[in-house]
Amino acid sequence: MAGTRTRTTPATEAADPYAPCEDDCGIRDVLDRLGDRWSVLLVVELAKGTRRFRELQHAVPGISQRMLSVTAKRLVRDGLVERTVYPTIPPRTDYRLTATGRSFAGAVAALADWSRTHKDAIAASRDDFDTRHPDEVR
Amino acid sequence: MAGTRTRTTPATEAADPYAPCEDDCGIRDVLDRLGDRWSVLLVVELAKGTRRFRELQHAVPGISQRMLSVTAKRLVRDGLVERTVYPTIPPRTDYRLTATGRSFAGAVAALADWSRTHKDAIAASRDDFDTRHPDEVR
């Protein structure tokens, strides 16, 4: 999502180019988490229980060490995930959902349900659209 | 969301770098719509009733003509929105949610509810985190 909440104009700008909360108002914050590639997958995995860094990395195939670190930190900042560090050698870090995080996981699960029940219809619609409009860039 | 569903590697690649549907499986498709800047705003507006191109543009402040066009087309392709063109002069185009689209709007509304009830907690958590970690890039 390039340019999210950013302005292109130099700096000598006064008004916020984005609407001051039309229907939005806070929803964006949640949507941004849902939108990024990994947050939801991490939450879904953590909904199953406490996980260590390495465990998360294996549970969510394809995530890089960097993105796991970045995403987890974001979730911790938002208060959805709790991080516990054991200063042992070698170190150990546990991640687990907070109460808010579990609530969020519930909301996500509802959405996942919607996805599952409508994915076929969506796929069909796309195929249909694509055959009807063979050109197009996409 | 740069690099979404894309590979950086040249072309001589065999296996899909992304998991063949671990827990994901179709959810991504929905999440991608939720993730982009405008889809949800458009759906929310259309949930109120049929809208013309221009009406949508005014209802969703900040959206460019191009992004309205692009986003609407995506929603039509996914079968969430229906487009009716009246070949009058000047032309007129109506956009309205399909049955699937209304169902989707419902799911989004649920999410919006979650957002509203938790936005304060999230904001508080962020403030707390930020004061506790004054440095950091963000």
Place this chain on the structure above:
DNA sequence: CGGTATCCACAGGGATACTG
């Protein structure tokens, strides 16, 4: 083990101009 730091490719999306 559990991260950071750095570098960079690339798709998203804004601005602007033009068209049926």
Place this chain on the structure above:
DNA sequence: CAGTATCCCTGTGGATACCG
């Protein structure tokens, strides 16, 4: 009115290397 065509800047996130 309702788009399309271009151009270009931007943040996201992948790869890689290094650290306590």
